[in-house]
Amino acid sequence: MDARDFIQVGTAAERTLVVPPERTVGHFVPGMPMVYATPMMILEMEMASGDAIRGRLQPGWVTVGTEVNVRHLAAALVGATVRTTSKVIAVERRVIRFEVAAFEGERKLGEGQHARGLINVAKFNERLGAT
Template sequence: MKDTLAPGLKHSFAYKVPATKTVPHLYEESPELQAMPEVFATAFMIGLMEWTCVQLLAPHLDEGEGSVGVHVDVSHTAATPPGLTVTVEAECIEVRGPRAKFRLRAHDGVDEIGAGIHDRFIVAWNRFERGLAPKRDRSLDARPDKSFEEAPA
């Protein structure tokens, strides 16, 4: 990580919401979600917020580094139909070692739709992958061809 990463850095990112980023598209196998309105899903809003933070961080990382989200505390306060453009504004408010904290705000051109705090941890991808490999191996050994199964009532 470069020493240019510091509190006060800002970045904004605009994204036109397609129908594929609405609630029914989160888990298409879920009848409960299929029955919900086609509005920008909270999970996709959070993903857009993370994407904006990743973009803010990019010029301040060394070769082979990236970041992973480690904490999200945001509200989603207004619905956004497909076709509107959501703009996320991110500000780095703290850097402590490899951890960066961001203040976020999302607006769809009509309403503020979300706001909050997000933390990311800067990692070396090769080290991250080495740490993940044993978990992948254990999960394949434990349940090689099983998907999530609901526990009996």
């Protein structure tokens, strides 16, 4: 399967999240500030990337995250509305590369790149011995 046959550079998606307490660093690490946690921001970036291409995948195929290179630039408090964007910047045979960012209003909270690998679910599960 070659992703270049059905995913185009420029394909994009965005997600919006109101930061809940359970997505803050203080939720995971007692004594830390109750601000949007870096891993949670990256999760939204990965989810937006998946959203951008999900409708273009063949039945039985999905993508999984394979690379993350993200800078967390600014904090966001509980209750902040965070908009996360993702845009396809390169398509290789089975790797799709994205430019990702997160914003609170016009203020950039994070930016970077993310890659997802194209896999056949049945073959992947068989190889891992999963059901």
